[in-house]
Amino acid sequence: MNESAWFRTPLEVWEVIFRMALNSPLLPTPNDDLFDSTKIFMPQCDSYATYLSMVRFTTNLRRVCRSWDLSIRSFKSWELVVLNLYRFETGSRPKHVLYRPSAEVFPSCTERLEIHSFHCGTFASGTNSECKFGRLCRYSLRLAPVVFTMENSNGPPTITYQPGNCFSTVQVLLIRNYISRDSLHAFLDFTKSLKALEISFSIFEPSMNSTVHHYALKRVTHLKLSTSQKDIYTLKRQAWFPYMRYLHLTISEFSVNVQSSHGNNISNWGSFPQLCSLHLCCTIPEELVSDIYGFIEHCGSNLSDLVLQVNVKPAWGPTARPLRILPQLYICAPKLSRFGSGIGTFLQSPLLPPSTFLPINIILPPITSPAEIDGTKIDSFIASFVKVCRRWHTREVRFLQSWKDLELSTTGNATFRGSYDLDGMIVVGMPWIHKACNPYAYFRFYDAILKYGIMIRDCDGIPITKASGRDFLTARKRSAIQQIIDGRRTPPWL
Structure with missing residues (x-):
């Protein structure tokens, strides 16, 4: 590259170019649409492959010339970290354990943290299907299990994972493995930059009522949440997400006989004044269809992207059918x-x-x-x-x-x-x-x-x-x- 051309180009122009070139789909931005937001929560092998691709791309840019190398190195780099918080069975669970990662696990530039088992993928319909990357899947090859040190051996009985202050730079937290309520809250307590969160209250220990009002969630702009009708109905007050722009919500275990003890239901459990993209997944009884449309309306008038993977189960018969689009949809989402x-x-x-x-x-x-x-x-x-x-x-x-x-x-x-x-x-x-x-x-x-x-x-x-x-x-x-x-x-x- 011609050095004189480099110096003739204003520094601000190069800064914009590098920021665009080094922007990763694994991290959220204020202008994300539904497709951008979905990529933030991509499955584990895809996220790791994307991360490796970004590393290779950055390396190639730095090799262009010394000036590019110095300029790119001046930008804040980031790391993807994957943890496996081991789940102990009741019979073998230690009584006094506080886990801390080794120092190298959390570099100062960690901005994406995924918590799940290290094996690739899950079992589906009794068939353990292969990863789409086949033998090129590097997930389990490149990421070794994290070594924890045991502390607080004489303290009170606990299974708390304590991340420490080094967790403050994390923007994306994806929890896809068992985690105790105390461990989850320990993570959230240390977050100062959290913007995207994935959590399931339907299979994990933490209750929705004890977590959804945590102050860290007030800063979240992207949320993938799996919960049950019962969890929503037991909320003591409406949840408030002032900056939420994307919501992927899965609701399970519906029953028409469940009663809300505090007046919260499917339609009004949360407030999303800035929500632009909603992806809703559930199978509901026919009697609760109005609650689904009520929830869409309650999400606010800014809703522009809407994906409804909603099936309706009739009162008689076991077969669920897709949600019918009613004229009410156009009233609930006028900017769709x-x-x-x-x-x-x-x-x-x-x-x-x-x-x-x-x-x-x-x-x-x-x-x-x-x-x-x-x-x-x-x-x-x-x-x-x-x-x-x-x-x-x-x-x-x-x-x-x-x-x-x-x-x-x-x-x-x-x-x-x-x-x-x-x-x-x-x-x-x-x-x-x-x-x-x-x-x-x-x-x-x-x-x-x-x-x-x-x-x-x-x-x-x-x-x-x-x-x-x-x-x-x-x-x-x-x-x-x-x-x-x-x-x-x-x-x-x-």
């Missing part, structure tokens, strides 16, 4: 510009929005269960989906997955674990979802959308007409041809 839901929702052809509404673009989340596509005829779905696009004047259809992930899943070359343990959501491509029922695997699905001038993009915003999108379609075509050769089924484009 992007809407996502399962396949069954689009089969119901929602009513036209008011004339004052801007075009509503569509988000396609992963298929979460065989029941979602059971009995669905591909042609019926495509016709209904296109009808919805025309009614909403849709200009863009966007997946919550990348083209590479869709390529691997629809061709059957890999399976994905998703977040099965935390929210019951498993991404498309699991072995028990047959490709014959998956509209994302058919060419005519994409042709029908493109025919009306609607752009199709993946989670990274890459159009299907670009290289990675074409690779996805090409790989799908090869897989279909191979199936014809094997005599297993007819080609999907017929």
Whole structure:
């Protein structure tokens, strides 16, 4: 690089360039939309692979010249740290334990902390599926178990993990393993920079009522929360999240007989004055549908991105059906510009929005269960989906997955674990979802959308007409041809 050109460029310009180049999707920013926010909570192997990619990219920039090396080193670097807080069974649990990590575990620049087991992925439907990175998965190879030292051996009985002041730089805290209430509160007590949090109250010891009012959550802008109806109903007062911009909420264990002791219910348990993106997952009794719409309305008038993976269980019969889109949705979210839901929702052809509404673009989340596509005829779905696009004047259809992930899943070359343990959501491509029922695997699905001038993009915003999108379609075509050769089924484009 010409040194004179370097010195002629104002320092402020280089600072902006470097900050843009070194920005990581694993850390939150004030301008994150729903897709940016979803990447913050990406599964463990994806996050580690993304982190390694950022390290390689930064290293390559520093090799350009000495000036770039000095400038990039002057920026605050950051580290991803993964901890495994061992869960002791009742019979072997020490009575007096306080765990502290070794000094090198928490460098001063730690900004993302993930707490979960070190094995890659989870068990789903009795099948231990492989990581999509296959033998290239470096998660368990690169991260060794953390060594803890035992202290406070003569103190009161406790299983508290105490992170210390070195935890104050962490912006993202993802808890995907067992953790005691005291340990969780010890983490939150030391947070000074926390912006994104993932926690499940449905499988962990801490109660929602004892944690949701913690002062650290008042600063959080991105939250992925798994809880139960009972936890919400037992809140003593409404939770307040003044800076929350993105919320991924999973609610489980619904019952129409549960009574709220303090007046809190699904519709009013929290206040989100700045919420822009909401991803809601649950299966609810038919009697509580109004609470779901009440919650959407209570989220505030700033809601622009909405994904509803909501099934409704009727009073009679075991089969749940997708939530029907009522005209009330347009009243609850007057600034709605992007809407996502399962396949069954689009089969119901929602009513036209008011004339004052801007075009509503569509988000396609992963298929979460065989029941979602059971009995669905591909042609019926495509016709209904296109009808919805025309009614909403849709200009863009966007997946919550990348083209590479869709390529691997629809061709059957890999399976994905998703977040099965935390929210019951498993991404498309699991072995028990047959490709014959998956509209994302058919060419005519994409042709029908493109025919009306609607752009199709993946989670990274890459159009299907670009290289990675074409690779996805090409790989799908090869897989279909191979199936014809094997005599297993007819080609999907017929």
